[in-house]
Amino acid sequence: MQYLIDAYYRKEHAEERATLDTLAGVDALIDTLLTGPASQNLAELHCVQRKPLPSGFPDHELLVGVDGKRQVGVLGFMDAEGNVVTLGALEGRGEVSYCIVGNPTEFPDRSEVPVSLIRQAVKEFLTSGGQRPTCVQWQVPEFW
Numbered sequence: 001m002q003y004l005i006d007a008y009y010r011k012e013h014a015e016e017r018a019t020l021d022t023l024a025g026v027d028a029l030i031d032t033l034l035t036g037p038a039s040q041n042l043a044e045l046h047c048v049q050r051k052p053l054p055s056g057f058p059d060h061e062l063l064v065g066v067d068g069k070r071q072v073g074v075l076g077f078m079d080a081e082g083n084v085v086t087l088g089a090l091e092g093r094g095e096v097s098y099c100i101v102g103n104p105t106e107f108p109d110r111s112e113v114p115v116s117l118i119r120q121a122v123k124e125f126l127t128s129g130g131q132r133p134t135c136v137q138w139q140v141p142e143f144w
Contacts, residue, residue: 047130
């Protein structure tokens with residue numbers, strides 16, 4: 001089965017979400033976030049094929065942020081089992097922030113990983129039908 005991911009990362013996506021259905025599309029999304037302004041370096045992703053909650057909202061979410069200057073990024077995954085963020089290097093830079101359309105989202109220390117892992121994880125999210133990627137380590141944040 002080919003899966004379809006809805007993506008929100010630009011103002012115009014509030015009305016109509018961008019869609020990803022190929023590995024090349026994932027690469028294009030990451031490249032767009034890497035080369036865009038810092039106020040637009042975070043995307044919100046949902047797999048269309050997953051059954052929504054009774055409210056009609058998705059039962060899951062993958063946040064994908066990348067920093068083009070530092071070539072690192074962060075992932076946040078939410079579903080019925082809870083909220084987790086990527087677990088990065090032992091030496092973090094403190095709390096970090098990524099933005100969707102200028103709206104910041106803070107992530108905890110030690111949550112950034114190399115962009116190559118971000119790409120791999122988002123591709124896994126696509127090919128698994130919106131499941132939490134297993135190619136990265138996760139941590140339960142104290143806040144978030």
